Amino acid sequence: MKWLALIAVIATGSLLIYAVSDFPDWGSASSPANGGVEGAGRSVSQTFIEETDTLTHVPNIVTAVLADYRGYDTMFETVVILAAGMAIFAILRVLRDTEKPVDQSKHDPSIDGDHQRIIIGTTCRLLIPVIQLFALYVVAHGHHSPGGGFQGGVILGASFILLGLATDLETAIARFSEKQFIGLACVGIFIYAGFGVLGQFYGRGFLDYGALQPIFMTDGEPMARSHAMLGVEVGVAFTVTAIMFAIYANLASKGELKNGL
């Protein structure tokens, strides 16, 4: 196996190195990816940078590209997350009740120590709301600063993971149950795709947020796009939050969703 690996690595490596000398210089603004190919007009990325303000009124170009111009990609990226969550449930989840005795040693106060519970518990009690608030800020403020649905969703999911790690999985599950997170994950994509389908009802294309202008009652389509993007990001955040926590809960408890880490 080692020899096979060595051959594969050397072959792939030399193939990649072979092309490196042909690469545009690092940091060059006129490379085809950045500045477009000579004679082919403005490159796509130049158009993104120059026209995003006109088209969507969103300062963060990455958000505009992510949620609008390439929104179809992002929708399926969210589907990938849902698929991963579903796959993990399908693989690991133990649904037949196997009455196993609860391992008491883990919850033995003499080992765990009451003082530790107090320190960690208090810290988390203070920290988790702040983390969640920050996550919501990241989702909502994705138009103007780095951030958006994915980042906010992961942080929000991480706050539940922290709760599960600091106390135990049952405490976290009690706040965010299995039914809730599967439902929330599906609802997230429903929100996303719903914004797309609404555009179709107005006789325009799928994910054409400009068509939603009558709903948002904005002056002009760019603002409608901006609002729709926020809605879409919220949908992404729902799915990502739910699935990140779902994956953790399954991995930590071997699919039993109790007696976790």
Add this chain to the structure above:
Amino acid sequence: MREFIENFVQPHFNYWAYVIIMMIGLWALIAKRNLIKKLIGMSIFQTAIILFYVSLGVKDGATIPIAPHHVAGDHADAHDSEHAESHDDHKAHPKPVADDYSNPLPHVLMLTAIVVGVATLGVALAVSQSLFKDFGTLEEDEILEQIKSGDYYD
């Protein structure tokens, strides 16, 4: 040697580094026997590709791709301002200049790739836990031995 480094390695150092990191990941993916190690290798392999993409979008002297509203155009270079003017007649404010902001497209693509990567890692870890339940080990060679010994004909 010095000339080689100056001409080939320095302007492309990121690309060389990406090849090296990618090869480390690929090697781990194939040669490591422990499944968790394989998965760490897989993640490293994927980050190498992300490194490649992000390196494509870098522009010297450019800032992050967030263009504030109504950006002032007084710092635009000569060739850029004529570029901007050609599209900009009915707008009150000049458009952002492309060379001032790093390329947003690779960033968007890599956001997708990172999230896909973590999804794959999660599924792979679930499969390896399920394997541990069946075989009691995470070493590839021990698993293969158990399969060969015929305990798992089906």
Add this chain to the structure above:
Amino acid sequence: MIEHFNIIILVLMIITAIISLQVKDLLSASMIFGIYSFLICLLWAEMGAVDVAFTEAAVGAGVSAVFLIATVYNTKRRSSD
């Protein structure tokens, strides 16, 4: 200056990648992988890809490391290689 920063991080990344693959203790390997992700996050912030850096900080250094640790906790901590 910024280019030196770039090169230093890349070299550190290669080192952490090798260490995390060579350590026999899987828990350490997961932690070092978290460090690797954090370094790459720094690198991206330096390259102007703030959104990617943000995602990598949350996903790579945070959640993936937790997933790996959860699996290591439920399986075996020692590895043969």
Add this chain to the structure above:
Amino acid sequence: MIDQFPVIIVLSPMFGALLVGLFGARNHSVCFPVAIGALTISLIGAVVTAKRVFTTGPVDYFLGGWDAGKIVEGVEIPLGFGIQLRVDHLNALLLVVIAIAVLLVSIFAIRRQSEQDTEKTHYFYALFLMLSTGLFGMTITADAFNLFVLVEVSSLTSYGLIAMGSSPRGTHAAFNYVIMGTVGASFYLLGVGYLYMKTGTLNMIAIHDILHMNNEVGNAIFDSRSITVAFILILIGMWIKMAFFPLHGWLPNAYSYCPSSTSCVLAPLMTKVSVYVMIRMMVTVFGLDWVFQHFDWSNVVVWLAVIAILAGSAFALAQNQLKKMLCYLIVAEVGYMVGGAWVADSGRWGLTGSLYHILADALMTLCLFLTAGILTRRAGVKNLTDLDGMFKKMPLTMTGFIVGALGMIGVPPTCGFFSKFYLIRGGIDSGHWEFVVALLISSLVNAVLFFRIFEIAFFGKKPAEGHGHHHDEDDTAADAIVPTEPGLRSLAPLWITAALIVALGLMNGSVVEFIRQTPGLILESPVKAN
């Protein structure tokens, strides 16, 4: 309404999956009607769109209203700004075949899955529908990066489907599949990155235009090393995904140890869609003149394909288990398609045959795997010897099996014959005699394999059959189930598939004529040569 169909094909199963996810856990009886409904809508969409392509030519659909050339807020939108879907002669029929196959498998799967692992039925359906979404999306998209995302949708769901409810060996195979699949997708992603680096766009048609553009710089991009490396990386990535011979290691175990309803959908579709992606890359992105005249690895790849065909056939001949044998046949069939795509005859008959074979092989493999699923389920068949006298016990099932088997061998009224005919024609035209010989040998091997099965199933096994000792050990399991004919839900998909195999064979002339209208496929079409 009609112009929304391209996207509805992809969205309908996705919404189905969401509905199953929302309501399936409480009430499993929701899953089946939702799946059937969603996939029926997709099938209607695929048929309508294919008809539109037939009458008016390629259909483009731009997501988000970012149509190329449209003026939005005073800005002209360039090609590649948003994501484009494209249905043309290359993928219209494949969409229909995928839609038919997933619909039939979802009908077939209803009882299989619910009886095996009742609590997880809704996960199965959700994953199954998302897999369909991924397959449709991969086929329909005209954006190189979007293709990667959809490859991942279909891969992740198939990892889950293979690993759920599998035996320990199946789980191990699933792990290997995860590793190989990720490497394949990553190589593809890297190849797209190289293309993006050189062309600055991700839209397949825009990449082709820039690649073939003649400007004052000459054709620096056309000749550049990066484009060559990009093509090699994409090729390797897709070869891993389609299990082309030296990279096939993950396939046989993954497909033979997973539940039958899973193998029924994965075996016919995943590899074929990957082959389609390879051909799409060759025809639409790089252009055939680049691939055959500039890159010109035709001989190497055809030889690899020859090795793949021979190795696949040889492995299939050595197998004792029914499903494993079928899996190795898939490896051989992938060799057919790759070889056909690369023979580079001037009339493009090899490529046409390869595209036709994608459709034909999807149906034939579906037919065989459906039979294998029914036989495993109803008669506990695992090894070939278990088929003893099966024609008497389950004549209705075995009739469907015969059609699929005859198609694999290449007997005239079935589509298998015609695809081989076109492939061989391409091989002869281009002078790749080794490919022709490999095809004939493989057909002969298929004939031997299937007539061996027919013999066992018709007349019972001979006592001198070499695998007798194996049989004794497994006898207990096989005898526990008394073989009975399955219900209509299992038989109807099988027979429909069998009928389609014959129908596709009879319609081969018009199908091939349709496929050959693909822009850029035939050299006479206006593709700028260097």
